[in-house]
Amino acid sequence: MLRFGRKLSFSWSSFPRPLKSSEGVILHDPVVKSTVLLSIKALSSRQLRNYCRRVAVEQSAADAIAPVSTKAQLNNLPPTKSKGGLQIVQEALGLSNATYPSLWSRSLLLSIDFEHLDNIRSGFTKGGNCQVGIATLDTSNLQKDLLPPPNNLIETYNYVSGSNQYIKKVIPKFIFGESLVVNSASILKMIELIIPQHQNRRIIIVSHGIQNELMALHALGYRFSANMHAVCSHRLAVETLGLQCALGKLLRWVGCPYHSLHIGGNDAHFTLKACLLLALHNNHDTEDTTSLAGYLKGVATSDVPHQSQPEVQTGRRG
Template identity: 25%
Template sequence: MSSAPGPHTGIFREENAALRCLFGYAGNDLERPIPEVVLHCPKLESSTIKDVLFVSVDVDTFQGYEKISEGQKYHIGVTILDTRRLIDLYNTSTTDTWNTERIVKSTIKSYQYTIGRHRYTQRADRRFSFGASEAIDLSDIQAKFGTLVAQRRYVLVVHGGNEDAKFLENFGIVSSAAYIMDTVKAAQFILRLHYRYSLERLLEALQIEYRNLHAAGNDAHYALRALLMLTVKDAEQQRSTNSLVDDRLIRCLKRIEQTLAPGADSSTSGTTQVSHHGHQVPRH
């Protein structure tokens, strides 16, 4: 199946305008206006990139998202990209592998929290590929999240996250975000899709190797990497007509993916999962 069904498919959404603005290559010919809250985020010094955290969040539960209670079981994934650290990669030589790995590890950090002792959460603990899970109580969520974002402006990244948003807003996480970036919507224009991709299918289309999806920490991590590769594709498509596209951005985002890819680091090694018969698999 081609990831680009035809030149006239895919809708330019608000998310696409916001993405270009956040990464500093939004021209004056956008089909949708840039959201005011994104437009007014401050820029990094000596850069057109916005000074924000991209915070990818995924919530998994088998007990529903509408109401929460102390007895429910959850695993919650959070992966954060700091654009301040991204700029450090601009000035790092492509041959300086050690420094590149060090900066990437400080640019993107992944966490998984589990709530409730149960086979369901213990399985997520075992499957998390980017560190050790931390068991917390439901009442700890707001404080944990607050510590991670450290009073910075943040863009909340989700993949088709309507259900996740219902849960997160119980802790003020959605309303406190500068913007909500849905990779499902952003991908439709960039990949020229006439339907919405599951996370599995999106990763396959972007040639991002993955393992152990449906553990929330992994899903949040891969959703953020998908957003970065969507940005690369969009910027490359714009390169010939948009003078604001900075080749250093494309190069640095590719270096992040190359550093995190299997074989580059043992903590992320694994084999690609393929959904049954190539069909989309339900997220939760």
């Protein structure tokens, strides 16, 4: 029987939250709109029960209550590409017209890009050269009274493994910080340090042709959690612009400054910016720099750092 340690009171500020019984979370993680409330009899608060039923009728159970287990169940299989990816990204960014808190609010947008996929998928039997680029945008930062400077909203990482010749060729081309040189055996650990697996929040993985990246993660042995969702920027471009193209052409089309593609961290960063601009397509508030849309446009179209010769961190030696 479900027991609560204190009297339940409902408010939007604390909603949603997971509700647990002796058998675990009593409400199923609503990944799809058809999700229904489970074990509703276990709710001891009539006020909360009636509210849930009313909102479930109006919006669907998935939007009424969106609990996420604090210990996400891990799975070896990658998530499938989400339908309605444009709406997912818009709701995560707070650009949706929805009048209620979205289940995508406070999600982590995470872009990932692998270079030399064949080496990774072969278990590095074909060669040791590879790059892993990851760019993250924490959408909870968009709900703060003081927004971070546009150049600080996206955090970008670049990991490089391979021969000395390959490393020396690649590292100067990463333009968003310092590359980290690692052994191929350490790549999975580096990814796991950045992608949180046991958080009570949703993680939206985006990539241009995301199936390749998901296959690479799977080949590395990465274990996916149930709170992860996959969105393909290539599909977003088709959905929004009717355009099927490579990343470089998409960036030119949406007006995103870029250079030095085919470097993992750069590609991940620019893919995330492309997703921002696709989410802003036909948004009439982008010219108002005081609006959220205007701020996000400034993030996506900010000047690109010049290519430099950064110092390289190494996690491989010693």
